[in-house]
Amino acid sequence: MGRNTRKRRTPLATKIVAGAAALAVGGGGLVWANFYASAHEDHGGHNRTRSAGAQVATIDCPDVGQKIRDVPDRARGEVDGELATMDSQITNAYQRLATTRRAQAGDSQFVQNSILGPLKDRRKAIIDRIQLEINRAGGKADDNLDELAGCQGRPADQQNGGGQNGGGQDDGQNGGGQNGDGQNQDDNGNGAAGPFADDFVDINDVEPNSRDLENGFAANGDGGSTGSFTAVCGVNENNLFNSDNLIVAPGVDNGAHHTHDYVGNQDNNAFSSDEDLANADTSCQNQGDRSTYYWPVLRLQDGTQEFDANDQGGGAEGNVGKILKASQAEIKFVGNQRSDVVAMPKFLRIITGDAKAFTNGVANANSSFSCTGFEDRQVTDKYVLCPEGSQVVRTSNFQSCWDGQNIDSTNHRDHVAFVQRDGSCPNGFQAIPQLQVRLVYDVPAPTVENGQVQNPYAVDGFPEQLHKPITDHNDFINVMDEDLMNEVVDCINRGEDCQ
Template sequence: MKRSKYRPSPLESRPARIAMAAAVLVAAGALVVTFVSSGGKGTADAATSPDQFVPIQKVRPGVRPPKPSAAGSTGRFTVDCGTNGIGKFSPDNPVAQPGIKNGAEHVHDFVGNRAITANSSNADLDASGTTCRNGDKSSYFWPVVRIDKTVRGNNRIQQALAQTQPMIACPSVRDRLPAVPVSARNTVDRLLNDLDRLEADADKRMAASYGRIDPTLNNQILGTLRVRRATLIKDISATIADAGDNRPGLVSLVDCDVSYDGMHASMHSAAHTASITAGQVANPQVQCPTVRDKLPGVPDRALSEVNRNLDELDRQISEADERLVTTRGQGGPAFIDNAILGPLRAKRVAVLDRIATAIGRQAARPRDLEGLAACTVNQAPGDRAAGTPPTSSSTPAGPAVLPEPQGPNLELPGNTGGIVRPAKVLIEYRGNATSKVVPMPKFLRALTGDAKPTSRGPANARAAWTCSGFADRLSDRYPICPAGSRVQRVHDFPGCWDGRNIDSDNHRKHVAFADKVTGACPQGFRAIPQLRITISYDLPRDVQLKGQYALDSFPEENHNPFSDHDDFINVNSVRTMQRIAACINRGKNCS
């Protein structure tokens, strides 16, 4: 992934949310996008100010579920996956930014699948353990909520944005490819180089928005880039298939995004870093050299064996990542080296030797593959002294410039303060008002809401905030709840599926929301169990009244409540998903 030219300084305190109004981004030359608000300011301006908080009683009731017809499905299936008691936190987003480490730039709560990272394959997910009581290995994740009582200068975000060159960030295709047949190697390399040129050209076009946020330009550039990348990636897939191997599924790698990473360079404070005690870190991950992009063209007779072993390398990393989560805090300083990295290296040596041998039977044996065996762990607990600035982590794809989450509060630039653990997480699958549901396919990806309504426009953003006891109203602002009521986020996912694809080039087109009035799916789509996740928090009332809680977010969003979002990968077994659909279609309540 391409990152900003700026290298981060030490962390600073998160800006207090009672800070700036829409004029901040306007003054920096930003476009302010108008949307129809359920009670907010009517702008998606990335500024968090007092009017971003609203007493829930002042939000108009507006949630009116469609009335079920006789042909509808009215059942409900609930899943208990806990509230992230194992502490699986990560700034990865495996759905929206697959293959991009730290792509979210903010921390997510994860429940369900214990091994998932940005690089997890479907086989890795299927082999993982889970926090769900019924064995559901699906992954459910959303941005954390923090309480932060610190104060900042009103112009911090404006200054940071004014010094930032927005850049294009794309998932790497090179290190996600299967073994490339000898006869396809030259063509695939040429197409990969064409992908690089497309990204470089898009980056040059981004110079027109230096120092400001321009969603119209962003979407023009990204839309053109998506179309062209889709064509090239389809050509890569077809070239590999035509040469005799299976067609690889690469559609998840098509979509790119605009990165404002450079804002971090102006949002750091050495003083704040010095106050952080190194300790708990967000979901430490194993970092291994990539192998797929280092292989030569593979002889046809060796393809199946090489691909099996490449998949085995992925599973080994996934298993090690899961162990990092489940053994956190165990052993002494050498535990990770002796219990995780040492055994992993030995396993990788054996697999890399099998790959070299398989190729060597038909062609020249690759040399020095064993040099790719050793792995490290990013941010192992205790590997950084208190007060030491986070350094750029090195990944096989190149140096990243974003800091890792640091300290007991898992803080990132602009996202600081104590994380509030949910009091309750309710995961439920629901029916469709007009038809029966069909089981959703295994490994279906879906998301709801939009993490970037400021830089990409608010078309996909959804009001998600409410209070317990006020289910008939949702707000695009942070709610202030009456005494005894919990702050809630209600995330409804698309309940319609195109019947063919588990992902699409923008991670949205393969699924759709049912009609708000009738509940019917769009033409060509069929109803699936519709996922709803309700996250409840016990937040002190004075914190609510003072506007001292907010979402983690991308830097340009500045904790905009309208940037709330949620992501999901279905790893239910086929049998379990059939049971879920049957329960819903019979009108039962099951778990």
């Protein structure tokens, strides 16, 4: 497969390139830390129950970007660049965690003294710069951001419920000392950090209609605006891939630290301006839709050396294996249960789901997995094992309430909201067409035996997120021309199904 080779321009924000050198494993990837998939796992007759402190598998850092509010427009670029630097720091710290297991085994304070302590100091320096940039631009920075500098070590099987850990304390048990041979455990044969057997569930074991997250239920229903508009934009036949994120990290090379599939707009990378997007080609059948729809690629961890096997965002950050292209990418806009919808503003940006949900907690988690023929069974925190003849389905239902003013917000979330349980928008928000993305994949079923998984599939992600399914997410920038957007709104409000 090819990659997006568009020439990069000098970024407006600080250009970030992850600096840590990758330690190759058979030509691709890092020597990643798995350090036991589960706190209570039987393997080969040997019970591997360990204390939580003995199983530090990853680094958990408060998401500073989600805590910042009211950044003046003229400081946005600098702040986005600083936050991207912070992401690179976490990646580099995770790399060090993953490649120093022997040293950790000999020194219970190694992780705290050599990884977490220095990381806290570096994060503190960036937070200070962010506060200075906000204040210089006429804003008022939160004086309490320093509390978010500290990070923790945590085991692979412990999910953060609230994302409020910021003290940087780690009880002195980080090193583990239980894996002194320096060898990875449960690495799926390719050095990748996850997924683990515990991350998979047989679709037959998922209860129908049991998905219990607050986010992501469909906005449309029997009342209100009942129509739909389908955008036919293909499945990335043009092989447009990169590890940028124009919404979160504009002007930052490899700002996502994982590879995205792109459909729709064909000029989407970190350095694309709104003007570039408006003038770009599109893969959508309706040429008035130059919107960009993108999501992390799904990979089969089978040892395949992809085009990015040695690149940042790809194998050099643990995203390894064969990229699986969706057999179907259904992109649909629907209405609201309680009211008509209004037009989305051009260049509106929406992120649904959370690429850091494993460490942030589930507050913004959204995307779900299912199987064809079983789509009344949706699960957000597991990958699904589908029966023969059934295909894997990834579903994302986007926020469909807009504040009526902003095309983006400092944390890229506050300007939009999900409908409430009764289908209405929160006070101060108005209903817009809800984007629903359904991706279908023909995935060879992984084998799970004796607590081990062979040839698993997983979404790309930040390396410290251990390829957890809870981190799946989806991104959208509206670049429909005015006539087409009005057609979408009219169709939905009339209760018709159009494309």
